[in-house]
Amino acid sequence: MVNFGWSGYFCNFGNKCNNRKLMKYINRLLVLLFVSSMISCAHRGDKMAMGEVKYVAAFPQSAELSLIDDFNCDEIGLRSVRLIDSLLILSHDKYWTVLSTDAKRKYGTCLSVGGGPNEFVFTPKCAAAAYRTEGNSLVAYVCDKNRGKLSRFNVSKFIATGKDSLEQVFNSERMNNTVWDVIAIGRDSVLMQVPDESFTYLHRHVLTQDSLWEPEMTKLTENTKVEPSSDLNILAKVTRCRPDGKRCVEAMLYLNQLNVYDTDGSSAMTICVGEDLDDVAFVESQWNVARKETYESVTAFDFGFGALYSGSVMDQSGYEARNSEMHFFTWDGVPVFKAVLPIRALSFDIDPKSGMLYAIDAEEDTLVAFDASGILDAYRASTGMQ
Numbered sequence: 293m294v295n296f297g298w299s300g301y302f303c304n305f306g307n308k309c310n311n312r313k314l315m316k317y318i319n320r321l322l323v324l325l326f327v328s329s330m331i332s333c334a335h336r337g338d339k340m341a342m343g344e345v346k347y348v349a350a351f352p353q354s355a356e357l358s359l360i361d362d363f364n365c366d367e368i369g370l371r372s373v374r375l376i377d378s379l380l381i382l383s384h385d386k387y388w389t390v391l392s393t394d395a396k397r398k399y400g401t402c403l404s405v406g407g408g409p410n411e412f413v414f415t416p417k418c419a420a421a422a423y424r425t426e427g428n429s430l431v432a433y434v435c436d437k438n439r440g441k442l443s444r445f446n447v448s449k450f451i452a453t454g455k456d457s458l459e460q461v462f463n464s465e466r467m468n469n470t471v472w473d474v475i476a477i478g479r480d481s482v483l484m485q486v487p488d489e490s491f492t493y494l495h496r497h498v499l500t501q502d503s504l505w506e507p508e509m510t511k512l513t514e515n516t517k518v519e520p521s522s523d524l525n526i527l528a529k530v531t532r533c534r535p536d537g538k539r540c541v542e543a544m545l546y547l548n549q550l551n552v553y554d555t556d557g558s559s560a561m562t563i564c565v566g567e568d569l570d571d572v573a574f575v576e577s578q579w580n581v582a583r584k585e586t587y588e589s590v591t592a593f594d595f596g597f598g599a600l601y602s603g604s605v606m607d608q609s610g611y612e613a614r615n616s617e618m619h620f621f622t623w624d625g626v627p628v629f630k631a632v633l634p635i636r637a638l639s640f641d642i643d644p645k646s647g648m649l650y651a652i653d654a655e656e657d658t659l660v661a662f663d664a665s666g667i668l669d670a671y672r673a674s675t676g677m678q
Contacts, residue, residue, distance in 0.1 A: 338572040340516045340527070340544075342551045343509055343560035346625045347567065353670050354630035360648065363661035365395035370652045370659060372419035372589075372639040377430050379447070380650065382659065383418040390451065393643060395659070399451045403434065403458070410458040413438035419591065419639055421445075422476035422537060433461065433476040440467040442482055462501035472528070477555055478537040485531070491521035494528070498555060507557030516572055523576050526583075532592040539623060543587035543599045546575055550587065550599055552625060563625050565601070588616070589639050595677045596622045598667075600637055616651075620667060622675055629670040635660065644668055644677075 369384045379399075380391040390399040405412050413436060422433040429448040436443065446457035467474055472485040472494060486495045496510045518526050529542040533555070542551045547570045553560035562569070575583060590599040601617040618631040618640070633651060640651040642664050649664035671677050 338516045339569040340513045340547060340549065340551075340562070340572060341569060342512050342553060342562045345562045345564060345569065348563065348565045348619075348627045349567075351619070351627045351630035352674075353628070353666065354632070355666050356632040356634065357649065357662035357664070357666075359634065360661040360663060363395065363648070365391070365659040367391075367395075367659060368657050370638070370657060371415075372417040373641050373650050373652055373659060374418040374421070374423075375641040375643045375650060376423050377425075378645075379430070379451075381418040381447075383415055386415055388415065388418055390447065393646060393648075400454055402450050402456050403445060404456075410456055412436045417639075419589075419641065420475040420532065422478050422533065423447075423535065424479060426479075433479055435467070435474040435476055435482055437467050437471055437474040437484075438469045440464050442467075442476060442480075444479070464499060464501070466497075466499055466504060473531065475531055475533065477533050477540075481537070481555075483531060483533070483540065483555065485529075487524060488517075491524050492517040492519060494524070496553075505557075507553060507555060507560075509553050509557050509560035512560065513551075518572065518576055526572060526575055530587065530589050532590050532597070534592050534597075534623065535594050541590055541592055541597045541599075543590035545588070546570075546583055546586060547572065548586050550590070550619075550621075552597075552623070561625050563621065565619055565627075589637075591639075591641055593642065593644075595671050595675050596620060596628060598631075598640070598642075600640065602636065618667075620670070622671075626674060628674050629667045631667060633662070642667065 367382055367389055370382055371385065372383045374381045378393055380393050380395060382389045386405040387401045388403045389401050391397065403412060403415060405415055416434040424431050429446050432445045432447055434443055434445055440463050442461040444459045444461050449457040461480060467482065467484060472487060474482050474484045477483050481498055481500045484497045484499055486497050488495060493514060495506055497504055497506055518524055526546045529544045531540055531542040533540050537555060539552065539554050548564055548566055549569055550563040585602045588600045588602050590597060598618050598620040601619055615635065616633045616637040620629040621627055635653045636655055638652040638654040640649060642649050647665045647668060649662040651660055651662065653660055
C-alpha cells in the first residue's frame with residue numbers, strides 16, 4: 293500500500309517551487325498510486341469456469357436415505373467401493389477384496405502392494421478403474437503412476453482361479469510420481485492431473501502409448517492459478533469417467549463446483565449448486581483451517597453421476613464431521629435428486645438391479661447399504677432409463 297506520509301513532503305516541495313502545474317501533476321500521481329495500490333491489494337476475482345456454467349438453486353426431489361439393516365459387511369480399512377456385474381469390489385490400503393453383492397461370499401484379495409512385477413506402489417482405488425467386458429471376461433484397467441504403468445486385470449479369471457491375472461498394457465515415463473492423479477479411461481488410455489512448472493495450476497492430460505494431449509475445452513481454466521504453489525491443493529479434485537470413457541466429471545475439493553467434459557475435448561460445462569462460483573483468490577486468502585471442504589468424491593454411472601458434498605470446516609480437534617449430501621445429475625448437467633445420509637461417506641456406488649446404494653462410513657470404517665429406489669425412480673423419470 294502507498295505511504296501517504298510522503299504527501300506532506302511533496303506539498304512542501306511544491307510550495308517552495310511555487311509551481312501550480314507541478315503540484316497538479318504530483319496530486320494526480322498520488323491518486324494514481326493510491327488507485328493502483330488498491331487494485332493490487334484486491335482479490336484477482338478468479339473463478340474456474342469450464343464452458344457454460346449451470347447454476348442449481350434446488351433439486352426437483354430430495355430425501356434422507358433409509359439404512360438397510362440386514363446388510364452386513366465385515367471388511368475394514370476401506371478406501372473406495374465399486375459395484376460391477378453383480379460383484380462388490382472394495383479397495384483397501386494394500387489390496388482389493390472381491391465379494392458378492394450381499395457381502396456373504398468372499399472371492400479373495402488381489403492387486404496387492406509390494407515390490408513384485410505384478411504388485412503396486414500404492415493400491416489403485418477400485419472406483420477409479422475402467423471396467424470392460426472382453427469376450428466372456430470382466431476386466432479392470434488400473435494405473436500404477438509411480439511405476440508409469442497401465443495394466444489389465446482379469447477379474448473373471450481371478451474369481452475362477454483365485455490368482456491375480458495382471459498384464460501390462462503400456463509403460464510411460466510421463467506417468468510418474470510428479471503427477472498428482474491418474475485414472476484409467478479405457479483399455480489403452482489414462483487421464484492425468486499434471487502440475488505446471490511453477491506448481492500453480494493442474495493440467496488435464498490424456499496419455500496413450502503413442503500420444504499425449506490436453507483436451508481443448510479444459511484449457512478454458514488455465515488462467516485460474518494459485519499463488520503461491522503451496523496452495524495448489526485448492527485446485528485438487530476427484531475425477532471419474534463415464535463407463536464408456538467418453539466423458540469425465542470432476543468434483544472440486546475446495547470449490548463449490550463440478551466440471552464435466554468430453555475426453556476428446558469437444559465440449560465442457562461447469563455445475564454450481566448455489567448462486568455463484570467460489571472465487572479461487574478468496575479461498576486462497578483464507579487460513580487453511582478456515583477453508584471449507586466441498587466435494588469429497590464422485591461416482592459415474594451410464595445414466596448420470598453423483599457427488600458427495602461435505603461442507604465441513606476445520607475445528608480445534610480436526611475436521612468437523614457432518615452428514616454427507618449426495619447431488620445427482622444427468623450427463624447433461626440436469627439436477628435429478630439430492631440425498632441426505634445419516635453418516636459422513638467416503639465413497640459410494642449404486643446397484644440399479646437391487647436398488648441399493650453402498651457407502652463407506654468414514655467415521656466407523658464400515659460399508660453400509662441404503663435404499664436407493666427413490667434416486668433410481670427419479671433418474672427413470674428424468675432420462676427414461678430402464
